Amino acid sequence: MADSTRRKQLRTFPGLQAEDFQHPDDLTATAALQAIPGLDTLVAKILEYGFERVYYLENVANNVRVTPRMFERLHKALGWGCKILGVDEPELYVTLNPVPNAYTYGHTRPFIVLTSGLVDMLDDEERFFVIAHELGHIKCGHVLYGMMARNIAAVVNLIGQVTLGLGALLGQGLVLALYDWFRKAELSADRAALLCVQDINPAVRSFMKMAGGASRLYAEMDQGEFVRQIRQYEEADSSHLNRAYKVLLTAYRTHPFPIMRAKELDSWFSSGYRDLAGPRGLLTG
Numbered sequence: 001m002a003d004s005t006r007r008k009q010l011r012t013f014p015g016l017q018a019e020d021f022q023h024p025d026d027l028t029a030t031a032a033l034q035a036i037p038g039l040d041t042l043v044a045k046i047l048e049y050g051f052e053r054v055y056y057l058e059n060v061a062n063n064v065r066v067t068p069r070m071f072e073r074l075h076k077a078l079g080w081g082c083k084i085l086g087v088d089e090p091e092l093y094v095t096l097n098p099v100p101n102a103y104t105y106g107h108t109r110p111f112i113v114l115t116s117g118l119v120d121m122l123d124d125e126e127r128f129f130v131i132a133h134e135l136g137h138i139k140c141g142h143v144l145y146g147m148m149a150r151n152i153a154a155v156v157n158l159i160g161q162v163t164l165g166l167g168a169l170l171g172q173g174l175v176l177a178l179y180d181w182f183r184k185a186e187l188s189a190d191r192a193a194l195l196c197v198q199d200i201n202p203a204v205r206s207f208m209k210m211a212g213g214a215s216r217l218y219a220e221m222d223q224g225e226f227v228r229q230i231r232q233y234e235e236a237d238s239s240h241l242n243r244a245y246k247v248l249l250t251a252y253r254t255h256p257f258p259i260m261r262a263k264e265l266d267s268w269f270s271s272g273y274r275d276l277a278g279p280r281g282l283l284t285g
Helices: 002-008 024-034 039-048 051-062 072-085 116-121 124-139 143-150 152-161 171-197 200-212 215-220 223-235 240-250 258-269 272-277
Strands: 091-095 102-105 111-115
Touching: 024 171, 039 143, 051 091, 051 102, 051 111, 072 091, 072 124, 072 171, 091 116, 102 124, 102 143, 111 116, 111 124, 116 124, 124 143, 124 171, 124 200, 143 171, 171 200, 171 258, 171 272, 200 223, 200 258, 223 258, 258 272
Parallel strands: 091 111
Antiparallel strands: 102 111
């Protein structure tokens, strides 16, 4: 990653604000979530129960922290992402888990975790994209609601314990709203990651591997075919019935399908990203 970073001469974003790149669907979903009566009370209750502290201690005890002397390349990627996005450096960990995944946890003291399955699946630039994606969640202030969404079972249990009649107001409506918000927050974090890697190809490769990566077949994966598959998915949206099926397929997902994330990011790469990266944009040498 360090060599490719030097070749690209990555640029930074003086004065970058989250709203400079946030996806409009993320902003809309956040507003809808915040409008749910009693949400502030529930958030206070979650923090009171100490979820954040418990998960932090478990993480420190169970995983390996990335430092300048431990997983040096990952640490360099973390440093570059923080510099480009203008965020304080969080702690980064690697956990032994064959399932490819990454997440950010903790509201007051956020930390990022990469699974060993994800580290093994991606190359250096793709790992940089994922780390920058998680930093994007921090930049956009996603971590608190993300913590709720990742612990939805515990949240539902807390709803049942909330007094003052708030449980009836929240319930399943909050669950669906959280999932909807989580999926749309991912689109903003993808944009943040693109601002860091400053190349659409590692992003598309990452999505392609997340959709169907098999280490023995990486050399046979074709980006052009993946893009054509995106178009096929869009064409399948031609009827109201297909659109309804898509809603049912995604309602309880925390992430959009990789193929749609690739489509959304490619679209922004040709418009909003170029506005930021252009001669009058925020990007500077």
